[in-house]
Amino acid sequence: MSSSLPACSxxxxxxxxSYxxxxxxxxxxxxxxxxxxxxxxxxxxHLSLVRRSLAENDLTVLSIFVNPAQFAPHEDLATYPRTLPRDLALLEQLSVSVSGGTRTPSAVFVPTVHEMYPSGISQNTEEQKGTFVEVKGYGHQMEGRTRPTFxxxxATVVTKLFNAIEPTRAYFGQKDIQQAxxxxxxxxxxxxxHPEPQDLIIVPTTRDPVTSLALSSRNAYLTAHERESVAPALYSALQAARVAWEGNASKAECIRRAEAIIEDKKREVNGSVDLRLDYIEMNDPDSFEVVSDAMSRQQWEGHVAGRPVILSGAMWVGKTRLIDNIILGAAHTLGIVE
Structure with missing residues (x-):
């Protein structure tokens, strides 16, 4: 262990x-x-993912690495919260009881930027040198529309991490469904x-028990008022779209109802909070292509029986960009299992 790292059990x-x-x-x-x-x-x-891994594996490894390659030059790399001593203290307190005993986190990989990018790294893709990974045709929709290099x-950093860690199973949250x-x-x-595709496990989104806000590290940027009274509007909007979809409304009508929730919240805050909707959209989980405006639930189910729809959204609350999603249909077909 490097002497520059915090003391940790x-x-x-x-x-x-060394890993x-x-x-x-x-x-x-x-x-x-x-x-x-x-x-x-x-x-x-994060801790829910760790608990899931502890329950399902002999050993559990975490990586903690703020990846420069997924931040565009104008994004928040410099200010992204870095709380390593606190993170390690949380992990030291974590345990899961299993048959035959108790499991705790086994190791934490905390590489430097140079270790992960030996050829160097720039946030400007035009200046980057070295080897990068791109999943072509699947990264320009949804989140990729707003964050085209994300x-x-x-994909590059996770390929590197998979090569280094060689996991039996890997765990990702549904909040970042397109990523997973x-x-x-x-x-x-x-x-x-390591892992094989079926062993990339997607765990349902963890939400605030009072507001249902999807938990995210970037929530730390929010004021108490923004977090408790404004940010939850995104999930409320998605819920309104879900109700409309289940009532067999067209996709266009579902989006309209969701957007109306955001507009109502904007009127309520009356400029005291800068609230801006980025998008609310419905996409095919296989291709990520946009569902047509005229499509209804019954038509979709007749078109692609058994395949759910991703209903997702992103919005700005002040300087904080939030994302969330709901799976319309059988989430287990995407490998999302409680």
């Missing part, structure tokens, strides 16, 4: 070489390894063995 590794020695021992002992990749600033959503950065489904496709397309 969990083994910490800041180089691939790989630990991983070889796990191989020799024929132990399964669950993996939870994070950018730190841990919250209950998924290239995510895109990464599962990537594991299939690149013929990865």
């Amino acid at each position: 969990i083994p910490l590794f800041d180089t691939v070489a 790989r020695q630990w991983r070889r021992n796990a191989y020799d002992e024929k132990k399964s390894v669950g993996f939870v990749p994070t950018m730190g600033a841990l919250h209950e959503g 998924f290239r950065g995510v 489904l895109l990464l599962r496709r990537m594991t299939r397309d690149l013929l990865l063995s």
Whole structure:
């Protein structure tokens, strides 16, 4: 462990070489390894992924790495919350009871930027040198419309992390549904063995028990008023669209009802909070293509029996961009299981 890292009862590794020695021992002992990749600033959503991994694997590894490649030059790389000592303290308190004993986190991978990008890294894609991963045709819709270089950065860093960690299973949250489904496709397309596509597990979104706001590290940017009274409007809007969809309204009508919720909230705050809707949309979970405006639930189910729809949205509350989604239909067909 590097002397620059905080003291921690969990083994910490800041180089691939040191981690790989630990991983070889796990191989020799024929132990399964669950993996939870994070950018730190841990919250209950992250911890739910860790608990799931602890319950399903002999060993559980987390990574904490703020990835420069997924931030555009104008985005919040410099100000993204970095709370490593607090993160490690939370992990030290975490345990899950299983048959035969108790499991706790086994290791934390905390690499430097140079370790992850030995050729160097710039937030400007035009200046980047080295090897990058792109899942073509699936990264320009939904979140990719607003953040066109985001998924290239995510696919690159997760490929690196999978190569370093060699997990039996990896765990991602439904809040970032496009990311999780895109990464599962990537594991299939690149013929990865650690993890295999079916072992990329998507865990339902963890929400605030009072407001139902999807938990996110960026929620730390919100004021108490924004977090409790304004930000929950996004989920309320998605719920309004879901009710309309279940009532067999057209997709266009579903979106209209959702947008009306945001407009009502904007009138309510009356300029005291800068509230801006980025998008609310419905997409095919396989292609990410937009569902046609005229499509209704009955028509969709007749068109692609058994396939759900992703209803997602993003909005700005002050300087904070929030995302959320609801699966319309059988979420388990996407591998999302409580």
